[in-house]
Amino acid sequence: MSSVFDHPWLGGLFADAEMAALWSPEAQLEGMRAFEVAWSRALGRAGLADAEQAGAAAAAIAAMEFDLAALRAATARDGVVVPEMVRQMKLAAGPAQAAVHQGATSQDVIDSALAIAIAASLDLMAGRLRELETALRALSDRQGARPLMGRTRMQAATMITVADRIRPWVTPLADHIERLWQLHPRVARVQIGGASGDRKALGDAAGIVVREVAAALDLSAPPASWHARRDGVAEFAGLLSLITGTLGKMGQDIALMAQQGIEEIGLSGGGASSAMPHKQNPVQAELLVTLARFNAGSLAQMHQALVHEQERSGAAWVLEWMVLPQMAQTTGRALSLACSLVASVNRLGRD
16 A cells, blocks of 8 residues: 555545655655765865866766665665765766765765755645644634633533634644744754764865855755754654644534534535535544644654664654654645635624
């Protein structure tokens, strides 16, 4: 069974093309290529490689086509794709191959590409959070004064208004946007550490190389490598779960409000039943709950990946590759789905 994100029909529920593109193999390969291009150029500017050769190597890497079948076979053998990438890049660079990858490691390449994907994801999510916040506030302005039964522990409590019900849906969104910007400098960072994380191979030119590569990739230049410190990556995963948790709360409320006999909300759109044509299932609301629960469970695995032994981990690092792209796609889908769900609301409260 393929992933639900690219499944032939389940993809209709789970797929989010924009977020998927940011975490696709093609995007990852281009991120790694961008690092290597920037690296070769930085070596030349820092005097660690002949400037003409560095420029030629960078141009060759930027223009080359990778042999994907060879990358797959080599990854099965080496555990990482970069050694085979470097072999192919050196062939493409020819006489300029001395300016290819010199002083860098596989983790520098892969983690810097990861930082590029995270930075782009933060930007995408910020836009969608603002869109959802605007839509919910507009909905509250239109229907917020209507009466609604407040419910505690799923039992009738006291009368409230629609605005009271919407408030816990919309209020956290501004906090999430603030969290995004606070997180950005902690995760959108170039990774340059070298063999053991001490940048020793770059010598006195380390600072120049780090600044040059960071600027080329539009990432920040941290004073030290972070390849054995995964708190930033785990914090990003935590934020993904916080966002989907907020949206899941809204979805759960809406699903309960849509129950027959309660009918405190009117929704347009799909939700047909094959056996009961009188039903309109709150599919989008239910899916928000599913997505929230998926991310909540996945977050524990990302916290397992915090245990990076010594100067580099094979096991914990690879676990991130399995989990984080799915969490990002889950969050992207939840945000687009929430916007669509709010747009489908045509009535809130009871007449």
